[in-house]
Amino acid sequence: QKEVEQDPGPLSVPEGAIVSLNCTYSNSAFQYFMWYRQYSRKGPELLMYTYSSGNKEDGRFTAQVDKSSKYISLFIRDSQPSDSATYLCAMVSGGYQKVTFGTGTKLQVIP
Amino acid sequence: GAVVSQHPSWVICKSGTSVKIECRSLDFQATTMFWYRQFPKQSLMLMATSNEGSKATYEQGVEKDKFLINHASLTLSTLTVTSAHPEDSSFYICSASSQGLGDGYTFGSGTRLTVV
Numbered sequence A: 001q002k003e004v005e006q007d008p009g010p011l012s013v014p015e016g017a018i019v020s021l022n023c024t025y026s027n028s029a030f031q032y033f034m035w036y037r038q039y040s041r042k043g044p045e046l047l048m049y050t051y052s053s054g055n056k057e058d059g060r061f062t063a064q065v066d067k068s069s070k071y072i073s074l075f076i077r078d079s080q081p082s083d084s085a086t087y088l089c090a091m092v093s094g095g096y097q098k099v100t101f102g103t104g105t106k107l108q109v110i111p
Numbered sequence B: 001g002a003v004v005s006q007h008p009s010w011v012i013c014k015s016g017t018s019v020k021i022e023c024r025s026l027d028f029q030a031t032t033m034f035w036y037r038q039f040p041k042q043s044l045m046l047m048a049t050s051n052e053g054s055k056a057t058y059e060q061g062v063e064k065d066k067f068l069i070n071h072a073s074l075t076l077s078t079l080t081v082t083s084a085h086p087e088d089s090s091f092y093i094c095s096a097s098s099q100g101l102g103d104g105y106t107f108g109s110g111t112r113l114t115v116v
Helices: none
Strands: A004-006 A011-014 A019-025 A032-038 A045-050 A054-058 A061-066 A071-076 A085-092 A105-110 B004-007 B010-013 B019-025 B032-038 B044-051 B067-073 B076-081 B090-096 B111-115
Touching (some): A004 A085, A011 A019, A019 A085, A019 A105, A032 A061, A071 A085, B004 B090, B019 B032, B032 B067, B032 B076, B076 B090
Parallel strands (some): A011 A105, B010 B111
Antiparallel strands (some): A032 A045, B004 B019, B019 B076, B032 B090, B067 B076
């Protein structure tokens, strides 16, 4: 079993839709959770970072963490074509420790 | 926010030559940087953890003598691909954190290496 599981998609939605991206994990040592957006042939861009269970909101993005269920989500409201990219969840157990990534979900927002 | 600069963004080299990739933290000091490799349509694979002033820690299966990492200062880490072969062609990305995990990990823009 992989430490982090993420549906690879692709996920195709119409513009304006609410997008839900999810990851599950098995390692209870993970304490810090991140979501990255990666455009083709570019480095990952940090979208959200959180370390506690609950919700964290930043503009159109909401990160949700449920440590009891070992489940994290990223919600994108009012999705735009420019949101079309691969979204990677990532998690780490502590400071300066190696990051474990999900496989990434490819999202396409159709105008 | 924290910025990580990676150079070059694109390099083509002949088989058998060496290529150096630089990773700089522009507005913060990074005692630890990470080097990843990414194949098309796949996630990032950690190659090694670079620690300022000490030897890098390599992941299992990564050849230390082939992928030389030097972290000579708090703002610069380099990855040298020695005696490159076509199978080394890939997307290499570095990352760093300015405060351990105070603000997550920031990634460089990546280097696409093509060995011909």
